[in-house]
Amino acid sequence: MFCRNQTTRATIARGSALEMEIRRGKFRRSVFLDTLQDSDIQKKIDHEIRMRDGACKLLAACSQRDQALEASKSLLTCNIRIMAYMSELQRMKEAQVMQRVALRSSDAGPTDDRLPCKGKVAISDLRIPLMWKDTEYFKNKGELHRCAVFCLLQVGAEIHDTDMVIVDRTLTDICFDNTIVFSEASPGFELRVELYSCCSEEDYSAGSTHRKLASKLSSSLGRSAGKKLRVAMDPGACSPISNGGGATLLLPLPSVGPKYHLLAHTTLSLSHVQDSFRTHDLSISGNEECSHWVPLYGNVCCRLAAQPHCMTQQMISGCLKVKQFGGDPQSWTNVYGVLKGTNLFCYHRQEDIEANVEPAFTISINKKTRIRASEKDLHSKAQSICISNHYGGEEVTHTLSADSREDTHRWMEAFWQQFYDMSQWKQCCDDLMKIELPSPRKPTLVTSKQGSLYHEMVIDTSDDISTVTDILARRMQELELRSQLGTSPPWMSLFEESPGCPRTHNRLPHSPLRCPRPGLLSSEASLTSDSYSPCSTSPCSRHSGWAEPLSSPSSHFRPRTLSLDAKLSTLRGRGYGGVLQCSCQPPSSSSLAPIPAQRIPQATLSCSSSTSSNSSSEGSHSPELSNGTSFSRPSSARRSLRNLRAKLDPRNWLQSQV
Amino acid sequence: MKGPLSYLQPGRNTKVSDQSETMSFIPGQPVTAVVQRIEIRKLRQGEHLILGFSIGGGIDQDPGQNPFSEDKSDKGIYVTRVTPEGPAEVAGLMMGDKVMQVNGWDMTMVTHDQARKRLTKKNEDVVRLLVTRKSLEQAVKHSMM
16 A cells, blocks of 8 residues: 655655565664764864963963953853763763663654755855944944954854954944854754844953053043943843853853853754855843943844755666657666766766766656555566656656666655755755855954944054055045046146146236145144234245245155044134134144045135135145244145045035136 | 126015015025126136136035135125125125125035036126125115115
């Protein structure tokens, strides 16, 4: 009597010898594997314990914050791995005991527990959006609160960690570039994604009181900082899970060093697998009061792909005889069949596979295929297998016949297993999903992923200004290419070192001053107090000194300091109306404020011309400083640097000449 | 080339008022202002046409830094500099003027770059501005009294 197995499409006579053989074969295999796996796990535990000891030592010894963070992260990972392996070991021992019990009472008979094939599960391109308060993000209020975060990904006893990322409010997303591949996952896998974070600034640990005291003394304890400190002092309040949950109970942890706390977690399974990016919800633990808080939007985006082995590996191969249904009963074709994925490839010869020759024909084996084993075949003694497919509305049946009875069994079993796998792995068996193997590790890039121009532009006083100008010259070029192809804006000609004045304004008597000497930028601007009045000419004492610098360009180029912000704010504070008293500063600390984007040279000279008798240039916005009468003639790249900076700095109030 | 004084009635929302109002600008509300028409003929300098003044302001700029505006939240376009003997000065433009319209295009709600572009169109030889300034309003007030 035929009994159609509910989960498979291959039918086999129940109670037949075929069925019993298959079952007995499967059952026998499973007994041998246990003890091997046991020792394997034990080795892993020992390895992790050694790693853990090393991390503890490193944590105690290191002085740099980055090293401490990395060491703490490895420590946490090791702890969690040890926990996982131990629970795995426990589970396996229990399973063994259960199985031995079941063996003894074999009357119950083997249950039909077909195991689905394993597969590769890969998670990549993890991205966690953040949700900063817009006051924090745009206006740069408050100190830059930074946190170190990383993700732990766990399937069963296999735990992988991502690289650590430092998060501050310049980032809009936390991105982890790693691709994590779990090689042996069953279709019922549960991928637990956990996000751990640790405050990367102040050290709240008990062991470093001196540093803490010093920092508290130097900076006043604001309301938020005080709150954080209070919370940090009370470890239980913030989140119940810290450093791997139960690990703290079993495994001793060092009290010094940064500690990671669980910030968010989620669990992904087969239903989330797709060959594209998907967004999943995160369960967030912790709140704003915790020191390790990072404002998460509440989602995680990632690409979760799975490649079951039935899709990537050859499940069975062997010699077959194939005949198309309805054809001549004697027209059997000898082929070498390979079952892989959703196809049965039939090659003329076995060598063709290595030679990469196309198969003679391909029979698809997918969810809609029906396979039947027929006991009796009029023309041959051996059993044959019928495979029916629907190709575009037509039903096409192939008949396979193997050389011997055992082979037929093997093939039927393989088909059986294939159907079962497909039913278990569901959408992963429709098409093969691509999994990119992680490339060999590249050295981590230090640059932040999403920095504004300012962050790339922060320069130390010791930095060479020419590197900065190179960066900006390049950016300038990009901008130009993007915006104005063809005619360059009129002011660009200014930057070519062309002798003479490209534009002379005929109507203006003060032509020497109008002459577009691109120099300008660091000249002394001392304006008289009544210089702001329309149509007044206010002579300036520096007029005489003006002509000289024009003729002798000297490149006094002072390195920029980070006091630009301070400079701009003091300018603003002094108010406008042209009253800009600029103090002379010694060379080492003078700052070069960016000039507003001026399209024509005259405007570029507006600052310097304010030192001269040129009247209508009052009200110009930002002065330049130097400590001498000479002004420099910086190179075109530096000027473009300034122009660009001026254009992009929202704190400037742009003026354009038309 | 000073045109007659006129009341500006921008767009469809015309609002007639008995008294001239201050130059305060309430976003979303129609603007009433006393304006002067100024016609500037562009001057050719090499291959460029220039008007001879500088503008500042725009909706993308920080209005608090505008030295000419009375209301420091006014994001309009202001004349920050007038080149002496330039076409703008000759036409009567003065520093501190707020540009309301250029050739019919509104300039009260534009970015800085949009404003600049509207003034520097290469195919236009003449720009007709409608500008307003404090002294105009006062002059009207005095004349009405």
